Amino acid sequence: MTAPALVRRPVRKDRKSVALTIVMALFLIYTLVPLLWLLFSSTKTQAGLFSSFGLWFADDFSFFQNLVDTLTYRDGIFVRWLGNTLLYVVVGAGGATLLATLAGYGLAKFSFPGRRAVFAVVLGAIAVPGTALAVPTFLMFSQLHLTNTPWAIIIPSLISPFGLYLIWVYAVDAVPTELLEAARMDGAGEFRTFATISVRLLAPGIVTVLLFTVVATWNNYFLPLIMLSKPELYPLTVGLNQWNSQATGVAAEPIYNLVIMGSLLTIVPIVVAFLFLQRFWQSGLSAGSVKQ
Amino acid sequence: MTMTSMRVTPSVRPRRQWRGWLFVGPFSAVFLVAFIAPVVYAIYLSLFRNRLVGGNSFVGLENYLQVFTDAQFWESFARVALFLAVQVPIMLLLALGAALAIDSARLYGAGIFRIVIFLPYAVPAVVAVLMWGFIYGNSFGLAANLNDAVGFTLVTPFARDWVLASIGNIVTWEFVGYNMLIFYSALRTIPADLYEAAELDGAGALRVITAIKVPALRGAIVIATIFSIIGSFQLFNEPNILKTLAPNIITSYFTPNMYAYNLSFAGQQYNYSATVAIVMGVITAVIAYVVQLRGSRAETR
Missing domain, CATH: 1.10.3720.10 (MetI-like)
Known part of the structure; x- marks a missing residue:
């Protein structure tokens, strides 16, 4: 695999175009408008939301009041949801990355009976979307009395066929087979070799898979929506939507300012993580798109 | 760590080893529970119907x-x-x-x-x-x-x-x-x-x-x-x-x-x-x- 960042570019083409930059700037504005709207709106009271222009401040600045209200509403249920999300992300995405790394490495570096079958099934599984599986999984889990427990969210999150595929593609080139043979000659056990040598070589691929599984579990909505009916088990996504639906119906009690502040608090950690780790997901994505 | 040079081993043995399963096994086990089993269960469910009279009964491809x-x-x-x-x-x-x-x-x-x-x-x-x-x-x-x-x-x-x-x-x-x-x-x-x-x-x-x-x-x-x-x-x-x-x-x-x-x-x-x-x-x-x-x-x- 050629490292994408190292491909040289002809110098001639470095002439900058103002027109192209302006067109792309419009694209940029389109991307940023909803996020800016969210930022401005998070500083407003409910009355301010209704009486002011969306992309500017209202007369009253209540960002910190909204923050306090969001974190303390109904005995701090939002903090509870944040904790649940963290639990599902740490165990679910962490476990998914571990399983995908072990299996991708195993498929890339070992020849064993059934290897082709495992590979075919996993490739097929990439095409089966999580949402299609969610209703059948719910039906099965309710028979097993697993619904309304954290396991209902964690167990399905542990499987990442795409993550396995990424690690497999990555491991083929990143871990030289000769190195493994040499380690075997020296009498090192397979797990020892894996833990001391291979993991280090696989690190960029592992971080990429971790990022994508973290995003998938942090943003998961459909699965917890159908698996959980107890609000104290909700992740942030389902909780936020419940707050929002509170605005309509018989006993309507709109809390738009809290929904908006809650939305902001939900995206900040994941966006920050992405910005800081961008070097990794960019190289990992190229590994996935080069080979198919 | 002992290996500093890469030794090329004579690759005369394409022997099939089971130890690869040590790595692929955990994923496969969870995959069976969280992926294959729901699909199979859904197919099973789709062949039955819950009727008011007679309860749950096999209906073949009727659904x-x-x-x-x-x-x-x-x-x-x-x-x-x-x-x-x-x-x-x-x-x-x-x-x-x-x-x-x-x-x-x-x-x-x-x-x-x-x-x-x-x-x-x-x-x-x-x-x-x-x-x-x-x-x-x-x-x-x-x-x-x-x-x-x-x-x-x-x-x-x-x-x-x-x-x-x-x-x-x-x-x-x-x-x-x-x-x-x-x-x-x-x-x-x-x-x-x-x-x-x-x-x-x-x-x-x-x-x-x-x-x-x-x-x-x-x-x-x-x-x-x-x-x-x-x-x-x-x-x-x-x-x-x-x-x-x-x-x-x-x-x-x-x-x-x-x-x-x-x-x-x-x-x-x-x-x-x-x-x-x-x-x-x-x-x-x-x-x-x-x-x-x-x-x-x-x-x-």
Whole structure:
């Protein structure tokens, strides 16, 4: 695999175009408008939301009041949801990355009976979307009395066929087979070799898979929506939507300012993580798109 | 650690070893529980029906026959097919244009564009829909601001004729950057000597795009198309969350997935719900497979 960042570019083409930059700037504005709207709106009271222009401040600045209200509403249920999300992300995405790394490495570096079958099934599984599986999984889990427990969210999150595929593609080139043979000659056990040598070589691929599984579990909505009916088990996504639906119906009690502040608090950690780790997901994505 | 040099071992033994399973085993075990078992259970459920008289009984393929004559299912199917035919080409063309622009080295601050346009991918669908839903709204959204400014009702994102386009806009906003990044990554792998050769031949920028860049993107385009097809057919989050804001427009069978969900959770029709989920899964997989096949055939030609 050629490292994408190292491909040289002809110098001639470095002439900058103002027109192209302006067109792309419009694209940029389109991307940023909803996020800016969210930022401005998070500083407003409910009355301010209704009486002011969306992309500017209202007369009253209540960002910190909204923050306090969001974190303390109904005995701090939002903090509870944040904790649940963290639990599902740490165990679910962490476990998914571990399983995908072990299996991708195993498929890339070992020849064993059934290897082709495992590979075919996993490739097929990439095409089966999580949402299609969610209703059948719910039906099965309710028979097993697993619904309304954290396991209902964690167990399905542990499987990442795409993550396995990424690690497999990555491991083929990143871990030289000769190195493994040499380690075997020296009498090192397979797990020892894996833990001391291979993991280090696989690190960029592992971080990429971790990022994508973290995003998938942090943003998961459909699965917890159908698996959980107890609000104290909700992740942030389902909780936020419940707050929002509170605005309509018989006993309507709109809390738009809290929904908006809650939305902001939900995206900040994941966006920050992405910005800081961008070097990794960019190289990992190229590994996935080069080979198919 | 003892190995410092790479020793080439005589590879005379292609012996099949079981120890690979030590690594693949844990994944496979969870995969069986969390992936294979639900599929098998759903197939089992789809062959039964719960009747008022006689309870749970085996009905063979009766549920499947019912799906094929179910007007609500086909209405929802036609809706996502229309969505697929319109939204996916727009999104992928935008992504392609953005990737080519960023890769062209003719942008000021190309890195900023790449990161910011990708950013919505990290935003949870729930938050994306809530933001856009509020913006669309006539009470305190930008749509209301716009209508006030022009003095008449110019935009009505929640009107029956517009709601699918409004959802299309949200999905495009969420995923255009992800697709752009897939295309961009593929563009970065084009070897520099190809460009040098094109330059020697006197090829212009447009010619470089059509003769070098787009052919190199073919694999990435196939992947992006397959993921977009899956996403369209499985549409759920966006309409289901918008439903709170536009309850009379978005029906309980707006998309096939919403239909399956509501059959289970509002109707308690678990057997039929499982059948709908299976039928949609099979249709999605078949179409994804055909696209993959056609894409790779075009590549070898």
